[in-house]
Each structure stands twice: as structure tokens, then as C-alpha cells.
Amino acid sequence: MRRNLIAVNLLLVALIALAGFQIRRQYLEQLRRQTEFMSAPAPAAPPPVVQVPPPASQVSAANYIGVAAQLLFSKDRNPTVTIEVPAVKPMPSLPRYYGVMNFGTPRVILATAPGQKQKSYSAGETIGEFKLVTIAQNGLVFEWEGKTVNASYSDIIDRSTAQPESSAPAASSGPAPSAAKTVNAVTAVSSTEANKPGLETGTGLKACQPGDSTPAGAVVDGYRKLVTETPFGKSCRWEKIN
Numbered sequence: 001m002r003r004n005l006i007a008v009n010l011l012l013v014a015l016i017a018l019a020g021f022q023i024r025r026q027y028l029e030q031l032r033r034q035t036e037f038m039s040a041p042a043p044a045a046p047p048p049v050v051q052v053p054p055p056a057s058q059v060s061a062a063n064y065i066g067v068a069a070q071l072l073f074s075k076d077r078n079p080t081v082t083i084e085v086p087a088v089k090p091m092p093s094l095p096r097y098y099g100v101m102n103f104g105t106p107r108v109i110l111a112t113a114p115g116q117k118q119k120s121y122s123a124g125e126t127i128g129e130f131k132l133v134t135i136a137q138n139g140l141v142f143e144w145e146g147k148t149v150n151a152s153y154s155d156i157i158d159r160s161t162a163q164p165e166s167s168a169p170a171a172s173s174g175p176a177p178s179a180a181k182t183v184n185a186v187t188a189v190s191s192t193e194a195n196k197p198g199l200e201t202g203t204g205l206k207a208c209q210p211g212d213s214t215p216a217g218a219v220v221d222g223y224r225k226l227v228t229e230t231p232f233g234k235s236c237r238w239e240k241i242n
Contacts, residue, residue, distance in 0.1 A: 089145065091144055091145075091149070092128065092129055092130075092144075093113065094130070094142065094149070094151050094155070094156050095110040095111060095112055095113075095127050095128060095130060095142075095156065096110065096111045096112075096113065096114050096116075096156060096157070096158040097109070097110060097140070097153055097156040097157045097158065098110065098111065098118055098157075098158055098198075098199055098207060099198065099199065099207030099208065100135070100207075100235065101120065101205070101207065101235060101237050102228065102235040105122055106122070106123075106135045106235075107120040107121060107122045107135075108120065108121055108132070108135055108140065109121075109199070109207060110127055110132075111158070112127060112128040114158050114160050115160075118199065122135070123135055129144060129145075130142040130143065130144050130149070131143040131144075133148070138152055138153070139151050139152035139153050139155075139156075140153070140156070157210070195209075195212055195213060195214040195218075195220065196209070196220050196221060197209075197220060197221060197223045197238035198212075198238075204239060204240035204242075205237055205238065205239060205240070206223060206237065206238040206240075207236075207237060207238070208225070208236035208237060208238065212225075212236065219241065220238070222240060222241055223238035223239060223240050223241065224238065224239050224240075224241055225237075225238055226238070226239050
């Protein structure tokens with residue numbers, strides 16, 4: 001009996017040892033697989049597919065012309081730009097020239113228009129819309145609307161002077177001629193009329209006419225011709241003899 005009990009105990013010890021061996025073997029195998037799994041490199045994942053959106057269209061001002069032309073809050077809005085140019089004021093006619101005199105300060109005889117009242121002016125004075133800036137030897141310099149206007153004497157001289165006609169002979173029975181006619185003040189004045197004193201420029205003074213060839217000191221119709229040298233050239237005038 002005792003011998004059977006020892007055999008049973010030995011058998012149980014052998015079974016326990018075998019079970020322990022199997023358990024250890026399974027543990028070591030599981031540990032090996034775990035180590036291999038953990039040390040094995042992970043396979044690289046494929047790169048993700050990125051959908052690139054199409055590029056935005058270029059912004060153009062012409063695409064928004066309708067917004068500017070049909071703005072509801074501003075009915076007068078339109079794409080047409082109107083530039084208003086101010087009207088240019090036309091320059092009036094230059095004053096008419098009748099002569100020059102110099103008694104220390106040069107002065108010219110001018111009128112705003114043919115047939116208007118004549119008056120002597122010095123540099124700095126105003127005639128009509130013009131300001132007389134300079135009295136030069138070859139002409140006058142005016143200022144108008146901030147602009148400089150150069151005028152030669154031949155351009156502004158009054159060529160529409162009325163001169164009386166010669167009297168008709170007493171024996172003529174025809175109609176009497178008209179009292180005066182308009183002639184050219186430079187080219188149509190006879191040598192006899194040109195050599196006489198011209199328009200009165202002051203008390204006891206008269207201007208010389210264009211084409212006057214009378215020598216200095218000559219006496220005609222109670223006036224003596226005086227010619228003086230000035231920075232602007234020769235100054236000619238007729239002085240009444242007292």
C-alpha cells in the first residue's frame with residue numbers, strides 16, 4: 001500500500017514537472033514572438049493623395065464694369081469720363097497807336113479803338129484790358145490776362161484816319177465832293193500833308209505824322225518841329241510858337 005502511494009506521488013511530481021516545463025516553453029515561445037514582432041520594422045505607409053485645387057482666375061477690372069456702371073446707390077455713375085475744358089477767353093484788339101513823345105519820360109498816344117478818344121500813356125498805365133509794360137524803339141509790350149503781348153508800331157498804327165478832300169475849282173458846276181474820306185495813314189498821305197503837324201497831344205504840342213520829312217527847326221502853320229534823341233530813338237513833335 002505504501003509502495004503504491006509513493007508511486008502515485010512520484011507520478012504527480014512528474015506530471016507537475018512536465019506541466020511546468022510546457023508552461024515555461026510556451027512562455028519562452030510567446031516571448032520570442034513578441035520580441036520578433038516588436039523588433040520587426042513597420043512597413044511604410046503609402047503617401048496620402050493630395051487633391052490640389054485649380055488656380056484662381058486672374059482678377060480683371062473689366063469683369064466688374066457692370067458694378068460701376070449700374071450702381072444702385074448712385075444713378076449718375078457711368079464709365080464715361082467727361083473732361084470739361086474751360087472756354088478760352090479771346091484776346092481783344094490791341095490799342096491803336098498814333099505817336100510817341102519824350103519829355104524825360106517816354107509816352108505814347110493810344111486809343112482803345114479807331115475813332116475813340118486818344119490819350120498819352122506811360123509804362124505801367126492801363127488802357128482798356130491791357131497794361132502798357134514797355135515802350136521800346138521798335139514797338140510796345142502789353143500785358144493781358146498775365147500774358148505778354150509784343151506789338152510793333154507798324155501793326156498797331158491807326159491806318160484809318162479821315163482826311164479832307166481838296167476843294168473843287170470855283171468854275172466847276174458839278175456836285176461838291178464829300179467833306180472827308182478814309183485813307184491809309186502811312187501810304188496814302190501826300191508829302192505836303194505829311195510834312196505838317198499831326199494830332200494834338202497836349203497844350204501847344206502836336207505829333208509828327210508818319211512820313212514827315214521836314215527838317216528839325218522848320219516852322220509850319222505856327223508850329224516849330226523839334227527832334228530830340230532818346231534811348232528809344234528820335235522823338236519828333238511840333239511845338240506851337242508863341
